[in-house]
Amino acid sequence: MPSFVTILDFVGTFAFAISGIRLASAKRFDWFGAYVVGLATAIGGGTIRDVLLDVTPAWMTDPMYLICTAFAMFFVILFGKYVIRLNNTFFIFDTIGLALFTVVGFSKAYALGYPFWIAIIMGSITGAAGGVLRDIFINEIPLIFRKEIYAMACVIGGLVYWICLMLDMESVLAQIIGGVTVFVARILAVKYKITLPILKGDPEP
Template identity: 45%
Template sequence: MNLILLIDILGTVAFAISGVLTAINKRLDPFGILIIAFVAAIGGGTLRDILIDAPIAWMRDLTYVYVIFGTTILTVIFRKRLNYIRRSLFLFDTIGIALYTIVGVEKGIAAGFSPIICISLGTITACFGGVIRDILCNEIPIIFRKEIYATACILGASAYFLLLQTPLSTDIIVIISGSIVMTVRLLAVYFNLSLPTIYTKEELE
């Protein structure tokens, strides 16, 4: 198994867990939990593949479907061990966007797109599964709020192309770029950093 495929599978697991936790938090039934896990895990990748006119990965390789089913079942069984739902959701969501950003960039490079398009594809892959998950669960998606979310993906994807100019191996570049996404997201939450708002204090009240 090559590194990108491994990262793709790990990203699928991370987002499936985030979907299950969100659905449990909303008190959905088992079918609802499975659907939310599924769209969270493959939503961004499906949109990416449609945009670049590539075969949709999970439809050609049932490994992704099996991984989502297995992850959903295990997360439901062991949900009581995840004592802090919100903290667990944040952790797996952060891991998911870091992994999927790199997968999206690699898919764009393989398709022969320019760096800007590849960065966009990485961000779409990372963010839009969570967007669909949140919309279905009647939440405003994080990407549309002032939290630093998509920005972390853009920075990590941009770092990927900068690091390509160095003698570092691709595997090291992948690890560093993914780590940048996670670090930026974690630091933003820890220090309560956010993007500037266009609204006045009166409008927010």
């Protein structure tokens, strides 16, 4: 039976892939281009995390990541007119992927014996880096560099996850609470327009 973290990983892969493919379809990419964007969104953060942790990237040992992205591609093809028309579809799937991948990244780094602050960074990279690649591929300013609370939601969720572990909470419950924290932090930040301060400087000539 797959572990709870493995299930989160695959669900997060599916959600992130849909967010990438949905944006690619809005940019009128062909099927192959949309699949590449979805795949980069789904595995980009995890690949960077695994390289930094000196382990083989998960998608190189398990084809399910490629298969999950293919299912996401078919999902968008079949329900494209509903997925593309709904303006909040991207936000929902992106936020789900962000929450789940933060938990997966934190869990993997922490299980390898790294301190909690490294685990939080790895969780943030897993959650946010795929979105950066997605936005670069579709020629948009990455969300992580805008005013929106994005990577900070990962940091907050990672901290809550670690605190739950320090309180000797069951790992599955701690993972759920950590993921929900990321999801809620992102939702509340967008709903109430909570942003980080903008670094002001001289405008470009």
